[in-house]
Amino acid sequence: MGTQSNQNPQADRAPMPMKCSTCGLDFLLDETEAPPFCSQRCRMIDLGRWLDEEIGVPHEGGPEPGKMNHSIDDDEEAQDA
Numbered sequence: 001m002g003t004q005s006n007q008n009p010q011a012d013r014a015p016m017p018m019k020c021s022t023c024g025l026d027f028l029l030d031e032t033e034a035p036p037f038c039s040q041r042c043r044m045i046d047l048g049r050w051l052d053e054e055i056g057v058p059h060e061g062g063p064e065p066g067k068m069n070h071s072i073d074d075d076e077e078a079q080d081a
């Protein structure tokens with residue numbers, strides 16, 4: 001409900017469970033190396049998303065190595081009956 005007034009002296013040291021917004025992994029804020037994400041990797045991924053949206057991916061650039069774009073081939077196989 002509305003219980004956000006938990007002022008415990010040990011709460012400052014208690015590990016705070018968090019959920020990574022990038023990979024959805026549950027982790028402790030006390031153990032992460034790149035809060036509020038579970039790892040540096042997830043932080044960079046999230047950062048990349050923001051930059052990607054802001055820039056808008058100009059078509060004048062070359063092929064980006066970190067782009068996950070699977071080209072789906074039209075693989076329509078007719079069933080041999």
Ligand SMILES: [Zn+2]
Nearest residue numbers: 020023038042
């Ligand atoms: Zn993560």
